[in-house]
Amino acid sequence: MPNSNELNVYLGQDSLKKYFDPDSQPPLPLVELPEYLNPYYNDGVRIYAKMMTMHPANNVKAMPAMNMLESSVTPGKTKTIIEYSSGSTVISMSMIARVMHGITDTRAYLSNKTSDAKLKLMQFFGLNISLFGGPSQPEPYDERGGIQSARRMATDSDAILNPNQYENDKNWQSHIRWTGPQIYKQLPAITVLCAGMGTSGTMTGLGTYFKQLKPEVLRLGVCTAPGDRVPGPRSFALMRPVEFPWKEAVDVIEEVNSYDSFSLSLDLCREGIVCGPSSGFNLQGLFQMLEKRKKEGTLAEIAGPDGVIHAVFLCCDLPYQYIGEYFSRLGDEKFHPIKNENLTKVDLHRYDESWERSPIVLFTHFYTSPTSHNLLDNLTLRPDTCVLDLRTAPDFAHWHLPGSVNIPLKSLTSHTPKTFSSPSVLEAQWLELESLLKEQSVLSSLGTQHVLVICYHGDTARVATSVLRAQGIQADSLRGGYQALKDQGLWGDRGVEEVGKHHAKKLEAAVPAVPIELAN
Structure with missing residues (x-):
């Protein structure tokens, strides 16, 4: 069996042909299961996974x-x-x-x-x-x-x-040509071979190969338990019409149920051997055969000259297309619950950092430049702009930005936890905002205006902006909300007028002489 491509590199115009050709590749990996995955390790059994999924097509076929x-x-x-x-x-x-x-x-x-x-x-x-x-x-x-x-x-x-995999002898002969020689080259001491039975091509080819080369190898075929289903293999009853010479290629048959197949596959995946249910199916069949022999006291009969049982099972599929079946067949106890799973049904629209603005946007995009040091008393909204204030009506009445409109939320007060630190708050606020801001009357009133949304700390406004943007409204939120205005001295206990005088020079330096135009 050629193996001149030890570096596993494929070059030239026919690189893909070489990549798919087993004769141009190193053998597919053979991986021993560590002791913690092998319950028969102390009984002198070594178990190896033949990783057929490592072929470029990712499956045994x-x-x-x-x-x-x-x-x-x-x-x-x-x-x-x-x-x-x-x-x-x-x-x-x-x-x-x-x-x-x-x-x-x-x-x-x-x-x-x-x-x-x-x-x-x-x-x-x-x-x-x-x-x-x-x-x-x-x-x-x-x-x-x-x-x-x-x-x-x-x-x-x-x-x-129509190649007809069910009758084409080139199906099972491929494993005489490639898979069998690879396994024997990798593990000459092999004493047990295990593969599933579907079309039976894999087991027929491998069983025939080892019968000719090393007849002492025990050839174990695995079928699905009656009335059960595992993707790929068949029940023993359904093997009757298969025309390949599988009966001469198999010494022992084990029947395996779907729960054990999926469960063992899941265990292997989590430990680093990524494989699908048919692979777990094969390993479970091997486990069952070993357990029967252990109880009968006949394990030693299938050991090699070194006194060790060297058993190979085929990893023939990947789990990804069966993910849903793992959950339905194995139940919730096999999987960690998702924390805050209720968030999967809310907060569904996209966010963009550019929609979250600093307080300076008040003077560059939404209000005309102040005409005196008494800053916020002299602000006038620019044409086609709107400020939505989501705070409670009493807090809005106490103080608000000039020209702003109050849309108080039932789910928001000055003492409400920050939105993104509390999943229940996020859920409640998103549901309320989604219902409120999708109303036709609200959307019509906003029209083509550029909207700035403000709340106490900025997070609720950020959620509202996401909802509005999903409805086609050009909306931004004020990062940090009214708390940011307070932190920058734009309003507070000293009153607007005193604060305005104190910070006039700082804001005049920050506000450009020519207003910045909004990007489309």
């Missing part, structure tokens, strides 16, 4: 797809590829068809019971999808099913190829 297309695509004639597939095989075919053969039209026939996440994943990779009713894993020769429909399409046109 990449090598079968490569092998099937290599032998069946007719250059210059094949224009379309059609395959009945639940996902991984046809996605791999789509990428490999483009990279290796320049074919851009790959069509997926699949069950109408396929998850929305999988359908979107296939659309993401550019597949043309047709759905079929009936069983999700139809009999190969059932005229009503998608497998037979794909076969008919290819029969009717020389430009259409």
